[in-house]
Amino acid sequence: MLDFSFWSIFWAVFNVIVLFILLRIFLFKPINKIRDERTRTIQNDLDSARKAKDEAEELRQQYENSISDAKEQANQIMMKAHEDAESERAAIIRKSQEEADKIVADADKTIENERKRVLRQAQSEIADLAIEAASKIIGENVDDEKNRKLVDKFLSEEEGNK
Numbered sequence: 001m002l003d004f005s006f007w008s009i010f011w012a013v014f015n016v017i018v019l020f021i022l023l024r025i026f027l028f029k030p031i032n033k034i035r036d037e038r039t040r041t042i043q044n045d046l047d048s049a050r051k052a053k054d055e056a057e058e059l060r061q062q063y064e065n066s067i068s069d070a071k072e073q074a075n076q077i078m079m080k081a082h083e084d085a086e087s088e089r090a091a092i093i094r095k096s097q098e099e100a101d102k103i104v105a106d107a108d109k110t111i112e113n114e115r116k117r118v119l120r121q122a123q124s125e126i127a128d129l130a131i132e133a134a135s136k137i138i139g140e141n142v143d144d145e146k147n148r149k150l151v152d153k154f155l156s157e158e159e160g161n162k
Contacts, residue, residue, distance in 0.1 A: 126155065127152060127155065
């Protein structure tokens, strides 16, 4: 049978305690140290990944804001260009209308001047014909200056009555 003696139990317990102490010093401490270092490395990698993700998200947001601002600026530029084109078109139309009105006014003035010139020429010819007819009817040469004044006065009065 098994013989249990106090010393054998004592040495067995002592050996177990020494083995535990030696394992703790030479095995558990380095393993714990490696485990802690690995945990720290993994945590650092996770923190770096989280930081990189946050930076990427921030850059994406900045990019989207930049794109939005660029689109808004492009729309503003297009609207300003459209407004400028419309105002330029209106100015050109207004200037063209003014020039057309001026041309029409000048043409009316020219027509009126030409009408007056033709009327004066016609009055002069009518006066000459009337004096010549009166001279033939009367049979003598009448004073051209005096008769011309009479005929001009008559034609002026007739023109005023119209």
